[in-house]
Amino acid sequence: MAARQPQLQAVSDGVHAWTYGEFAHRISRIAGGLQAHGLEPGDRVMLCMENCAEFLEMLFACWAAGLCAVPVNARLHAAEVAHIAQDSRARLLVATPGLAASLAPLEQAVETLSAIIATVGDGYAALLDRGTPLRPVAGSPADRAWLFYTSGTTGKPKGAVLTHRNLLFMSHCYYADIDALDERDTCLHAGPLSHGAGLYALPHLLRGGYQVVLPHFDVEAIIDAVRHHSRVSMFAAPTMLTRLVHAPAVAAADLANLRTIFYGGGPMYVADLERALGLFGPRLYQLYGQGESPMTITGLDQRMHANVAHPNWRERLGSCGVPRTGVLVKVVDDRDRALPAGEVGEIVTRSDCVMEGYWENPEATADTLRGGWLHTGDLGSFDEAGFLTLRDRSKDMIISGGSNIYPREIEEVLLRHPDLVEASVVGRPHREWGEEVVAFVVARPGAAVAAEALDRLCLDHIARFKRPRHYRFVDALPKNNYGKVLKTELRGRLSEEAPSARQ
Numbered sequence: 183m184a185a186r187q188p189q190l191q192a193v194s195d196g197v198h199a200w201t202y203g204e205f206a207h208r209i210s211r212i213a214g215g216l217q218a219h220g221l222e223p224g225d226r227v228m229l230c231m232e233n234c235a236e237f238l239e240m241l242f243a244c245w246a247a248g249l250c251a252v253p254v255n256a257r258l259h260a261a262e263v264a265h266i267a268q269d270s271r272a273r274l275l276v277a278t279p280g281l282a283a284s285l286a287p288l289e290q291a292v293e294t295l296s297a298i299i300a301t302v303g304d305g306y307a308a309l310l311d312r313g314t315p316l317r318p319v320a321g322s323p324a325d326r327a328w329l330f331y332t333s334g335t336t337g338k339p340k341g342a343v344l345t346h347r348n349l350l351f352m353s354h355c356y357y358a359d360i361d362a363l364d365e366r367d368t369c370l371h372a373g374p375l376s377h378g379a380g381l382y383a384l385p386h387l388l389r390g391g392y393q394v395v396l397p398h399f400d401v402e403a404i405i406d407a408v409r410h411h412s413r414v415s416m417f418a419a420p421t422m423l424t425r426l427v428h429a430p431a432v433a434a435a436d437l438a439n440l441r442t443i444f445y446g447g448g449p450m451y452v453a454d455l456e457r458a459l460g461l462f463g464p465r466l467y468q469l470y471g472q473g474e475s476p477m478t479i480t481g482l483d484q485r486m487h488a489n490v491a492h493p494n495w496r497e498r499l500g501s502c503g504v505p506r507t508g509v510l511v512k513v514v515d516d517r518d519r520a521l522p523a524g525e526v527g528e529i530v531t532r533s534d535c536v537m538e539g540y541w542e543n544p545e546a547t548a549d550t551l552r553g554g555w556l557h558t559g560d561l562g563s564f565d566e567a568g569f570l571t572l573r574d575r576s577k578d579m580i581i582s583g584g585s586n587i588y589p590r591e592i593e594e595v596l597l598r599h600p601d602l603v604e605a606s607v608v609g610r611p612h613r614e615w616g617e618e619v620v621a622f623v624v625a626r627p628g629a630a631v632a633a634e635a636l637d638r639l640c641l642d643h644i645a646r647f648k649r650p651r652h653y654r655f656v657d658a659l660p661k662n663n664y665g666k667v668l669k670t671e672l673r674g675r676l677s678e679e680a681p682s683a684r685q
Contacts, residue, residue, distance in 0.1 A: 195235040195395035212243035214313030223248030248319035253376035323347035341541030351534040353385035358507040365390035368411040415442040421665040464488035470502035509533040530555040580609035601629035621650035
């Protein structure tokens with residue numbers, strides 16, 4: 183695109199605004215600077231940045247120099263960043279100024295790190311000016327491109343090795359399943375570029391789209407961007423989409439330029455989806471993927487969302503759609519045998535989007551990729567039409583009185599209450615039943631929600647044995663840096679309660 187239409191707008195973040203010609207020139211200069219810094223093809227470069235245009239140019243500069251990028255969430259604790267730096271044996275860490283200062287001790291603590299460079303200052307200027315502009319290093323699709331560290335809700339995060347083939351397949355799937363793109367499109371980045379937002383910058387950049395980077399999620403800034411740019415699409419985690427749905431300013435906004443909101447990364451409940459469809463219309467695409475198969479396992483497209491006349495429309499809204507183009511998906515039992523429609527088992531997938539493996543972790547790689555299929559750890563079932571419905575993570579399933587209970591099913595019912603904003607269901611040890619169901623719920627500010635009303639709601643829609651035995655009304659649910667609810671923390675709170683509360 184830089185060669186064909188160098189004048190097209192490529193990236194802006196409120197501080198920088200570069201055309202494709204300028205963007206490509208900066209990338210080649212930084213790639214040369216990385217090479218002059220002593221980095222060699224295959225070396226890892228950590229990117230620990232708040233949202234900014236420099237993230238995208240560093241990402242592409244790494245690839246131009248044959249390096250592997252290691253993007254990490256800017257909100258991680260310094261100890262978590264240290265683990266990733268040590269585990270990946272990163273040679274260089276590039277960070278936005280405040281983060282660079284707080285992470286400075288890592289330069290001495292992590293043996294492989296040669297330097298920590300702030301995006302504002304002499305170090306970054308040297309990357310731009312020190313080396314000769316570099317033509318992209320010749321590589322292969324199998325080369326490592328992005329080391330994606332899992333969110334680490336349990337234990338230390340593992341690094342999923344994503345190759346250029348993985349990322350290209352992901353991008354081609356975007357064009358096949360979500361939207362055809364060209365230079366008229368705008369990709370609005372309101373979520374962390376180190377995660378889903380950054381991954382879906384790639385299909386837009388490859389087709390000449392304009393990248394508009396916001397420093398953080400901000401409803402007014404999103405509305406303003408939609409008003410001023412053409413064919414705007416954006417990634418939203420479910421928590422972000424829910425915030426947009428409940429923001430009064432969005433209901434009154436001009437959304438004519440909004441093209442698509444692609445959302446994923448956690449459960450999106452049907453009650454919230456119905457509200458979102460009422461507000462945004464047929465502009466929603468749900469994606470189900472993992473860091474190990476980035477953004478790409480199944481999808482529920484815009485027409486499926488909007489097809490209210492279909493007799494199974496509501497059930498399909500509760501699903502995560504059908505396998506993506508070129509992606510194989512099965513539901514299997516504990517011996518990896520495929521299960522028929524309607525039966526719950528572990529979701530496994532195979533495609534060119536599936537990671538090479540976990541970074542220097544052959545045991546975890548062999549277990550997760552056994553038989554050539556990525557074992558997701560998610561439980562789900564297909565219906566007769568091929569729609570996949572997630573039940574839960576296998577570790578979150580509750581077994582009470584010998585029966586399997588899937589928390590998401592209960593959460594879906596609870597969120598039908600008009601005054602509930604969030605709900606999370608976990609199991610607690612019980613002497614007689616093995617586990618009992620406990621629901622943590624967040625009410626709308628100023629609303630009074632009675633446990634009895636929630637009980638009635640559950641009894642109207644699910645079997646009696648599934649209903650929560652206890653409700654905990656809380657101001658907010660604990661979440662990790664990617665917006666996922668930390669059920670381990672909720673279970674921990676219950677374990678600290680007095681024994682009398684467990685009867």
